[in-house]
Amino acid sequence: MIKGFRDFVMRGNVVDLAVAVVIGAAFTSVVTAFTDSFLTPLIRVFSGGGELAGAFAINGVVFDWAAFVNALITFLITAAVVYFLVVLPLNTFAQRRRRAVADEPAAPTEIELLTEIRDLLREERAAGRGAAGDPATGA
Numbered sequence: 001m002i003k004g005f006r007d008f009v010m011r012g013n014v015v016d017l018a019v020a021v022v023i024g025a026a027f028t029s030v031v032t033a034f035t036d037s038f039l040t041p042l043i044r045v046f047s048g049g050g051e052l053a054g055a056f057a058i059n060g061v062v063f064d065w066a067a068f069v070n071a072l073i074t075f076l077i078t079a080a081v082v083y084f085l086v087v088l089p090l091n092t093f094a095q096r097r098r099r100a101v102a103d104e105p106a107a108p109t110e111i112e113l114l115t116e117i118r119d120l121l122r123e124e125r126a127a128g129r130g131a132a133g134d135p136a137t138g139a
Helices: 002-010 012-046 065-103 110-132
Strands: 056-058 061-063
Touching: 012 065
Parallel strands: none
Antiparallel strands: 056 061
């Protein structure tokens, strides 16, 4: 049971996935810090500044639309980086691998090999009969 688990964990895909999750989490925190530190203040400045910039209140309930825009920008930046740095290169690599496999000549099937062997044996027998008789019968 432990050997099976070790084989599962050591399989390349699982290790790669674990690394991707850790790097993705770290990158998301960097993007979130960037949007919180730079974009949210910019949104608040361009929406008029002041105490309620980037937010509005109805009956004392504050709706912070700048936080939503910030989260949306965080998502878009993270998705773009994941696409361009992970998905696109992996898709390109997979296409190259498929092309390399498709370029290789197809191996003959078992039936094709047996047919070729049969034809070669017939040719040998025919050549043997014409020169010195049938080698199978000794004539």
